[in-house]
Amino acid sequence: MESEKSMPLFETKKARGRVLHRLFAGTLFMGVCFIWAYRFGNIPREGEDGRWVWIGLLGAELWFGLYWVLTQALRWNQVYRCTFKDRLYHRYAEEDLPGIDIFVCTADSTVEPPIMVINTVFSVMAYDYPAKKLSVYLSDDGGSNLTFYALLEASNFARYWIPYCKKFKVEPRSPAAYFASGSNPNHYGETTVIKKLYQEMEDRIVTATKLGRILEEARLKHRGFSQWDSYSSRHDHDTILQILIDGKDPNATDIDGGALPTLVYLAREKRPQHPHNFKAGAMNALIRVSSNISNGQIILNLDCDMYSNNSLCIWDALCFFMDKENGHDIAFVQFPQGFENMTKNDIYGSSFIVISNVEFHGVDGFGGPLYIGSGCFHRRDVLCGRKFTKDFKFQWKKDDDNKIQKTMQELEEETKPLASCTYEQNTEWGNEIGLKYGCLVEDVITGLLTQCKGWKSVYLNPERKAFLGVAPITLSQTLVQQKRWSEGHLQILLSKYSPAWYAHAKISLGLQLGYICYNIWSVNCLATLYYSIIPSLYLLKGISLYPQVSDPWFWSFAYVISAKYIYCLVEFLCSGGTILGWWNEQRIWLYKRTTSYLFALIDTILKTLKFTNVTFSITAKVADEDVSQRYEKEIMDFGASSPMFTILATLAMLNLFCFAGVVKKVIMDENFRLYEEMFLQLLLCGALVLINLPLYQGLFLRKDKGKVPSSITIKSFLLALLACTSFTFLY
């Protein structure tokens, strides 16, 4: 029995095949060095033709090579974690388990429909965990009474849903996902009843959302709505706080008499003159508000679209925090972000399978994954700024039953000031305490700082996805999201807390490199743009920039290109992708680099020069019928007049012209030994044309709403034509 009690709650395994991988990486690196040597050794002398182009290529290849070296940090030392939930389950009595506070963030009832938000709420309210120890907080930055109404409805339906889930061990516990899954055995007719109840509630909520207002009758039923009386807009209102279920109240029970988790609605105070700091601000308000209500020692953060797909995942996370030997330095446990709306071949590359199944295991081996927002369990103390000390041991404090019981109204009134605009003035909130402000990836910089203080984090990637969210379903949304992320990451690199210098000697070198690898995403745009324009233009003109097939240097290029791509394909397939999915990912890779990253880089420069301000564009979680249909059929959506699309279309067109031009030349001129002399350049240009096939369709062939808008077609055609002609004739 004693030994059972001291058995570890989790285990860490190193990945297999490390030696082989390192050997392979070594040979690839040698190939890269040969390429550098070739470029370096053959720079045209001053005054000679093509000197600057050549130096540009050298720069691009140096960048690609060094970036590849950096990405090795993410692959060098992969580890895998597994947990022993059973041991934990049997080790502690219910009252000895820590309280868990779950924060769900929403910000806009139009792009984040209330019915979706409450489904996320249900999935966590119904966790397989003592209800008394569970509290769910919804932060609504939209300050929408529609969302409040939905949560109110949810507080009622939960009384039926939670006992149903527990009785029949239902998975997943988001009702929408559960009923949509199709496999709903009818438990003695109870499923039919509960499904009907759900659908009626859904109807009421969806109708209210469509109408944009709540029926008078419903509004009069709950005192909470009166808090909107003084509301002038979503940017200008008092704190709205409502405890919808008080878990401590013995009368708050489900239909079977079981306890219910606490459920709280919060719309923090907003005033136009006070910056609200987006999600980070919302999280910090939640941390304070919850500390006065339930004060759970563990905090789980979820985006409103990300429901929990596994009712036991709390136990998984606790296995790390509660391990007596190795748990005390663990600050947070991050799960991967899965997506429920993925199509088979993932046209927008939004499933991030390589990041989730390879790279994060790599950073975990060097000290722990990045904090990426949703799906992350934290120790409250650490989020609140606790310094790391080596021999400190966490204690799980018991509920303080002797505390004077306040009425719900008293508690609300006393708590509201914690969410006011002015509360944080002259405090360390947003800096040393809570999530950090001023960064577009507030989560990542907060996690980095935590690790710099000496804390570790853990990445847990179980077979059954723990959380599932909604990935963007149009190209423009994908690119905008990527822009926000890459911009946020670059902000981190340039901030006071840069992984490049501040983190030095505070976290391991491998982790530093891992962070930098993500931080410099946006800088990749330069080399990629260069590589997708210049060699093609020179091909058109018939000037060779790479070694000929007969030249021994050719083989270093051939090896690096083929080895790199075969490796990357195998990695993708092993992570669960398809071949077509990989091809799609290559396209998105190119599109991200030539647009999102470029815009992120430009914006960062402008912001550093203080020309513009930080803004957070929320990703839409709903779309029109025809947009969704195209997505389901895996047809790319170009239907927006975004300047990003102008760039993509111009690049595609330019490569098409170059390719067509050179083919014409080969046909007309028999002496032109193209394959022999310019094989690599032709390959590059050909690959660019091939990868852009869906874009050409969108430009010339499609008639649906997802085609490229004609204004962009014309603009890009003219731009590409201008580039090609002026290059051939003038240069």
Ligand SMILES: O=c1ccn([C@@H]2O[C@H](COP(=O)(O)OP(=O)(O)O[C@H]3O[C@H](CO)[C@@H](O)[C@H](O)[C@H]3O)[C@@H](O)[C@H]2O)c(=O)[nH]1
């Ligand atoms: O002023 C705001 C803006 C956003 N949010 C919420 O933040 C979450 C993330 O927003 P979303 O538009 O879905 O961004 P994503 O890019 O999908 O989110 C990822 O990237 C963000 C950082 O850019 C992290 O905050 C998220 O946790 C992470 O899932 C959503 O729940 C929003 O409701 C707020 O609460 N307040």
Ligand SMILES: [Mn+2]
């Ligand atoms: Mn999201």
